[in-house]
Amino acid sequence: MKVVIVIPTFNEFGNIQTLLAELNNQFRLMKHDCHVLVVDDNSPDGTAALVRVLKQRYDNLHLLTGEKNGLGAAYIRGMTYAMETLQADVLFEMDADFSHKPEDVPRLMAEIDAGADFVIGSRYVPGGTIPKEWAWHRKLNSWGGNAVARNVAGIYGVRDCTAGFRAMRTSLLRKINLSELRVQGYAFQVALLHAVKVAGARIKEIPVEFVERAEGESKLGLHDI
Ligand SMILES: Nc1nc2c(ncn2[C@@H]2O[C@H](COP(=O)(O)OP(=O)(O)OP(=O)(O)O)[C@@H](O)[C@H]2O)c(=O)[nH]1
Numbered sequence: 640m641k642v643v644i645v646i647p648t649f650n651e652f653g654n655i656q657t658l659l660a661e662l663n664n665q666f667r668l669m670k671h672d673c674h675v676l677v678v679d680d681n682s683p684d685g686t687a688a689l690v691r692v693l694k695q696r697y698d699n700l701h702l703l704t705g706e707k708n709g710l711g712a713a714y715i716r717g718m719t720y721a722m723e724t725l726q727a728d729v730l731f732e733m734d735a736d737f738s739h740k741p742e743d744v745p746r747l748m749a750e751i752d753a754g755a756d757f758v759i760g761s762r763y764v765p766g767g768t769i770p771k772e773w774a775w776h777r778k779l780n781s782w783g784g785n786a787v788a789r790n791v792a793g794i795y796g797v798r799d800c801t802a803g804f805r806a807m808r809t810s811l812l813r814k815i816n817l818s819e820l821r822v823q824g825y826a827f828q829v830a831l832l833h834a835v836k837v838a839g840a841r842i843k844e845i846p847v848e849f850v851e852r853a854e855g856e857s858k859l860g861l862h863d864i
């Protein structure tokens with residue numbers, strides 16, 4: 640199967656090179672044809688220029704650039720490109736800042752291989768964790784976001800509705816009109832989960848340890864909260 644890891648970036652110059660090296664180490668352990676698509680929104684720190692240089696080293700590396708319109712808009716652009724141009728069978732959502740561990744990629748993929756359509760790297764199933772450094776308001780925000788998602792959107796049976804580390808079959812995604820989700824920021828994660836649930840996805844949650852970002856600054860804004 641062709642697998643594309645979609646990684647949105649905004650000012651991730653300090654993370655992207657190491658992340659690509661570690662992902663490619665994982666790909667060697669996997670039996671699939673694995674690629675990375677970086678979706679950069681003209682980061683002022685030169686993330687895209689660095690990725691262009693790294694493209695000479697990795698022939699499985701792809702880059703999309705564009706205007707900054709938030710995380711959801713970047714994912715919609717990246718997922719559409721991964722499906723239509725790269726012809727992906729499976730795609731991943733993943734952050735660039737090492738909060739999502741490269742060594743968990745094969746674990747998520749194994750659940751797809753076992754028959755799931757949509758796999759969530761979950762902080763809120765037994766074995767999953769959030770950073771111990773998180774202040775109370777960060778915990779409250781994450782817990783509150785989940786509570787709203789579960790009860791307002793009616794996504795019962797899923798513990799981590801706002802997770803950003805997920806693997807999905809494109810055969811499932813093709814049933815959804817991504818541009819109709821009409822959310823640009825972090826709420827995209829919840830809107831997509833709701834849409835795949837309505838589309839009848841076989842959803843699987845597996846525990847992951849979510850760690851604090853390695854380098855750079857958070858982009859989670861008050862607006863997203
Ligand atoms: N292309 C693009 N990427 C974005 C945008 N906003 C955030 N990102 C990326 O999306 C991923 C998640 O953003 P983070 O800033 O780490 O958000 P977070 O994980 O909720 O916050 P922290 O816990 O502080 O790291 C990172 O890879 C960011 O670089 C955006 O507007 N456009």
Ligand SMILES: [Mg+2]
Pocket residue numbers: 734736738852
């Ligand atoms: Mg982060």
